[in-house]
Amino acid sequence: MTLADQHDTDTVHNARADARAQDGRTSEWMPYLPASSSPHRPDGVDPAALTWAETVAPGGYTHKVLARGSRIRFDDPTGDACAHVIVYNALEPVERLNVADTQKIPWQAYLGAGHPLLSGDGRVLATITADSSGRHDAFCGTSTEAWNSRKYGGCAPEGPVPAGRSLLLKAAAKHGLGPRDLPPSVSFFQGVRVGEDGTLHWRGSAGAGTAVELVAELPLLILVANVPHPLDPRADYVVGPLRVHAWRGAPTGPGDDRAGATPEVRRAYLNTLDYAEARGL
Amino acid sequence: MTPTTQTTQTTQTTQMVTSSVPVGATCSPDSTLDWSGPMLAGAIVLDDRVAPCASWSAVVRAGDVLTIVDVGGNQSADCLIYHAHDTRERYSVPDTLAWQGNAYVRTGTVLRSNLGGPLMTVVGNEIDRQDTIGGACSKESNTLRYGHHVMFHHGCRENFLSEGARRGLGVRDLVSNLNWFMNVPVEDDGALGIVDGMSAPGRRVAVRAETDVLVVVSNCPQMNNPCNDFNPTPLRMIVVSP
Numbered sequence: 049m050t051l052a053d054q055h056d057t058d059t060v061h062n063a064r065a066d067a068r069a070q071d072g073r074t075s076e077w078m079p080y081l082p083a084s085s086s087p088h089r090p091d092g093v094d095p096a097a098l099t100w101a102e103t104v105a106p107g108g109y110t111h112k113v114l115a116r117g118s119r120i121r122f123d124d125p126t127g128d129a130c131a132h133v134i135v136y137n138a139l140e141p142v143e144r145l146n147v148a149d150t151q152k153i154p155w156q157a158y159l160g161a162g163h164p165l166l167s168g169d170g171r172v173l174a175t176i177t178a179d180s181s182g183r184h185d186a187f188c189g190t191s192t193e194a195w196n197s198r199k200y201g202g203c204a205p206e207g208p209v210p211a212g213r214s215l216l217l218k219a220a221a222k223h224g225l226g227p228r229d230l231p232p233s234v235s236f237f238q239g240v241r242v243g244e245d246g247t248l249h250w251r252g253s254a255g256a257g258t259a260v261e262l263v264a265e266l267p268l269l270i271l272v273a274n275v276p277h278p279l280d281p282r283a284d285y286v287v288g289p290l291r292v293h294a295w296r297g298a299p300t301g302p303g304d305d306r307a308g309a310t311p312e313v314r315r316a317y318l319n320t321l322d323y324a325e326a327r328g329l
Numbered sequence: 330m331t332p333t334t335q336t337t338q339t340t341q342t343t344q345m346v347t348s349s350v351p352v353g354a355t356c357s358p359d360s361t362l363d364w365s366g367p368m369l370a371g372a373i374v375l376d377d378r379v380a381p382c383a384s385w386s387a388v389v390r391a392g393d394v395l396t397i398v399d400v401g402g403n404q405s406a407d408c409l410i411y412h413a414h415d416t417r418e419r420y421s422v423p424d425t426l427a428w429q430g431n432a433y434v435r436t437g438t439v440l441r442s443n444l445g446g447p448l449m450t451v452v453g454n455e456i457d458r459q460d461t462i463g464g465a466c467s468k469e470s471n472t473l474r475y476g477h478h479v480m481f482h483h484g485c486r487e488n489f490l491s492e493g494a495r496r497g498l499g500v501r502d503l504v505s506n507l508n509w510f511m512n513v514p515v516e517d518d519g520a521l522g523i524v525d526g527m528s529a530p531g532r533r534v535a536v537r538a539e540t541d542v543l544v545v546v547s548n549c550p551q552m553n554n555p556c557n558d559f560n561p562t563p564l565r566m567i568v569v570s571p
Contacts, residue, residue, distance in 0.1 A: 157519040170473050189427065195428075
């Protein structure tokens with residue numbers, strides 16, 4: 049039976065009825081609206097507080113503008129998700145993730161709970177507040193069309209082997225941003241470690257069922273592409289679905305433990321709070 | 330900080346001007362300097378001296394080789410590279426690292442763009458390894474690293490913005506960079522940071538342009554970490570056509 053055989057669309061009336069008959073259907077990967085209706089609501093989260101609930105398809109992408117203080121949770125239900133993420137100050141997107149400062153300022157190359165995602169302007173855009181995976185990467189960025197063409201023999205963004213950069217570019221474009229606005233990204237759920245001689249060693253996934261949580265320290269534009277990590281050694285294009293939830297919360301305040309964890313992050317939060325105060329956020 | 334006296338060159342005269350500007354870093358007059366020369370033979374296309382703390386940029390034509398001389402030793406040359414004819418294609422740290430499977434830059438490293446394409450290739454290198462994960466210093470990140478008392482210091486991001494503006498580039502064009510002659514190890518536990526350098530006066534690195542590229546350099550003015558031995562010194566930039 050062909051797709052056309054499943055539809056009766058010979059008149060406008062029938063076409064309308066056919067389209068409307070799809071109401072209420074679900075798929076494995078979709079946004080859930082309202083967010084409170086999410087079938088995968090994280091434990092302990094009040095459904096009424098949810099502002100974003102979505103399952104991102106393998107090879108898919110998503111993006112959202114989130115209020116300051118929002119909690120963001122990524123879940124990797126299969127162990128094969130890889131969330132390539134760029135965050136921006138939604139009010140001034142020229143302020144954006146700076147991976148070098150994110151590694152250098154905390155004196156730590158590997159992302160984990162408590163790690164700030166820093167902008168190039170000396171502020172914390174988001175903080176990793178929880179992490180049950182421990183397999184992340186801030187060295188390799190995401191895949192490009194050139195990379196995927198070499199590795200998979202293709203790269204069309206509409207095809208079976210899309211590059212992460214192509215997807216982030218589309219997500220950025222939907223906020224009026226372009227190629228100049230894509231800095232290096234970080235990725236969650238597939239780990240890389242640096243050997244003594246600099247060799248990048250693949251560690252891959254911690255397995256199915258891990259999660260990462262962040263808090264938005266400023267109004268946040270977040271772009272997410274769910275594609276294989278560039279160093280994934282598998283010849284096939286293997287990536288699992290990515291679950292995303294966000295809910296209302298409070299940003300890191302001056303009295304929070306993590307705001308005073310080290311001298312560097314203490315001043316990073318000071319700068320962030322200073323900006324927020326001055327802008328009346 | 331005490332006022333500094335600088336020699337100011339005008340079109341007519343050279344005069345000593347006393348300034349109340351609190352200049353952050355100054356090159357020690359006792360510095361050992363070795364101006365060295367190009368690593369590869371060829372016709373000299375360009376031979377510039379970059380003052381301590383200053384910025385520099387030039388278009389390097391495909392096939393030409395840029396030698397950067399670490400004149401005073403352990404002087405970080407923070408470096409960004411753009412495709413000369415479409416600057417939306419620019420140097421990319423993650424692509425460079427992922428394609429070569431290594432976190433450090435050495436002879437043979439292909440410096441790749443955000444599209445994965447080769448912009449330049451390291452064809453000569455006189456120190457153990459070059460850095461591209463340490464990023465650039467800035468007034469803003471200095472406040473995190475050291476405190477707000479150093480906010481007035483000059484930084485590489487400032488140089489990139491000033492030099493970039495001369496080339497039509499702005500803050501959207503700033504991405505993670507190379508740091509020639511800087512030493513940033515990653516230790517077993519992920520500890521990462523700028524430590525004492527492995528270079529010396531006169532050491533060089535040579536990079537060949539694989540396409541026409543715009544190279545932008547900040548001669549790092551940092552005075553709070555060992556990226557320039559706490560003593561900013563000059564750089565020499567020589568482009569030869571082999």
